[in-house]
Amino acid sequence: MGTPLSRDPIADARRNWEEHGWADVAASMAAITAIMRTQQILLARIELTLKPFxxxxxxxxxxxxxxxxxxxxxxxxxxxxxxxxxxxxxxxxxxxxxxxxxxxxxxxxxxxxxxxxxxxxxxxxxxxxxxxxxxxxVFSDPGFEPDDIDQLIRILRDFRRNAGDFLGS
Amino acid sequence: MGTPLSRDPIADARRNWEEHGWADVAASMAAITAIMRTQQILLARIELTLKPFxxxxxxxxxxxxxxxxxxxxxxxxxxxxxxxxxxxxxxxxxxxxxxxxxxxxxxxxxxxxxxxxxxxxxxxxxxxxxxxxxxxxVFSDPGFEPDDIDQLIRILRDFRRNAGDFLGS
DNA sequence: GTTGAACCATTGGATGTCCTAGTATATTGC
DNA sequence: GCAATATACTAGGACATCCAATGGTTCAAC
Incomplete structure (x- = not known):
């Protein structure tokens, strides 16, 4: 996209949350916002790859x-x-x-x-x-470390199960 | 939001990938697909909460x-x-x-x-x-474990930096 | 100064998502 | 067997996102 920002905007948002007395939910807000942005980046890559088809x-x-x-x-x-x-x-x-x-x-x-x-x-x-x-x-070089991919899969599987997507142990 | 599935559809997709000779990218595909779905769930919760406003x-x-x-x-x-x-x-x-x-x-x-x-x-x-x-x-009970939230923030920060969102060490 | 490149915001067009009906077909209960 | 309920798909509307193109404004080079 454009020029990279000099600072992480999500870290800034987290700081704002903490400074306004919402420190207890600041990390959660940051994680959720990061998921939103990551999805946006990945979707753009995928759509670019699929466009020729x-x-x-x-x-x-x-x-x-x-x-x-x-x-x-x-x-x-x-x-x-x-x-x-x-x-x-x-x-x-x-x-x-x-x-x-x-x-x-x-x-x-x-x-x-x-x-x-x-x-x-x-x-x-x-x-x-x-x-x-x-x-x-896209998938052969996703931009995640291999260990992190396993972590992501586990964390997001737990989340989706808790959200009622599927049954499971 | 209907009835929960009996099996994790993303785990099934991963199996399909592995059985078709794409085992090397199957985990990456699963992680990316899980991010897409997680974003969808979170966005729905957020929009529901914001609707009254x-x-x-x-x-x-x-x-x-x-x-x-x-x-x-x-x-x-x-x-x-x-x-x-x-x-x-x-x-x-x-x-x-x-x-x-x-x-x-x-x-x-x-x-x-x-x-x-x-x-x-x-x-x-x-x-x-x-x-x-x-x-x-939403943020006070996001559906992630506290340790997992920290993991997510780190993994996704690294990803966003590598994707060119912002400069950083 | 003038001129051309760079930048900002808006408009119009294409997609995708969801929601709320509305129509048609199945299934269940009496 | 018939009525009531449930299920499957579609139509229309509201939003959001992106891209390409347009009209103004600023800045820099000569």
Whole structure:
């Protein structure tokens, strides 16, 4: 982006919190704000990598999910649940992927309420190629130390479980 | 926010990566995906807490930033830099905060290119009240262990520095 | 001084997310 | 079997974010 700041803005915010009598929650505020900013940086990198494929991250996630499904197809609701986004976000993504010829809708064989989303041949190819691009362009050098990656995975798994994302021990 | 899944979807994705020959980047993929999901959960909590005040997180951040500024005013560009968002996002936020009577625009005394944003009395009051709500409603019980919060702050600070957010040792 | 490069804010366009209905189909209870 | 409830998808609206382009203003080089 722009020129680097001379100081960490989140550390400054934490100082402000401490100086205003909120020292007890200052660290928590700093951690949460840092997660927000980190997500923003990572999303920008991912979107940049996916741009040549005409994909956004939202559409890529759906494509990747379908590529791992049994027949390359899933009910819309199932995709919404697994990707943990609002059903309307899936409708939106499927609309655009369908326009691009990467997926197609089909009725569920036994449940008239349900619509299946299915990868087309082009969709499967693009899923492979874009995943390869993300692996080499983003995931292979994420900017975290290996030990820190393990820490992150553990800390965020605990958080997500406590938040009710999934059951577990 | 529906029913919890029976399995961690990110752990499943990691397994898929490993089974497709991308084991070397699977952990990194899992960590990044977990950050995305964690951000989503936290943002939802924050927005829920801010809703009674008629604020979104984007507008709250600007309000809070102004409340810590010397005269309660900053150049738009400065706000954009400190909050690390695109200038147009600031324009958008200021438009809405101004409509709500919480901030006001004024010309810069010496630089004709620059516009200052300034907190109104109502804006300052709302900043205080909404910050108190976030402190008690979100930051006081973030869902991380205290030790993990310190780990997060360190890991994400290193990441942001490496990403060019700010200079530092 | 003039002129051209750099900088600031805004507008318009594309996306994505969520929420609130509204429509259609399933399932459950009596 | 029929009514009441639950579930699945879609349509429309509110917001936020980014990018590209536009109109002003400032600054620096000559």
């Amino acid at each position: 005409g994909l956004t991250f939202a559409r890529y996630e759906l494509l990747a999910l379908l590529s791992f499904a049994r027949n390359g197809s899933l009910p819309m609701k199932k995709a919404s649940t697994l990707l943990q986004v609002h059903p309307t976000s899936i409708t939106n993504a499927v609309d655009r992927l369908q326009d691009a010829g990467l997926v197609r809708r089909s009725p569920h064989p036994t449940d008239g309420r349900t619509t299946l989303v299915e990868l087309t041949a082009e969709g499967r190819t693009l899923a492979k190629r874009s995943t390869a691009a993300l692996n080499t362009g | 008629g604020l979104t997180f984007a507008r709250y951040e600007l309000l809070a930033l102004l409340s810590f500024a010397r005269n309660g005013s900053l150049p738009m560009k400065k706000a954009s830099t400190l909050l690390q968002v695109h200038p147009t996002s600031i324009t958008n936020a200021v438009d809405r905060l101004q409509d709500a009577g919480l901030v006001r625009r004024s010309p810069h005394p010496t630089d004709g290119r620059t516009t200052l944003v300034e907190l109104t009395a109502e804006g300052r009051t709302l900043a205080k009240r909404s910050t108190a709500a976030l402190n008690t409603g």
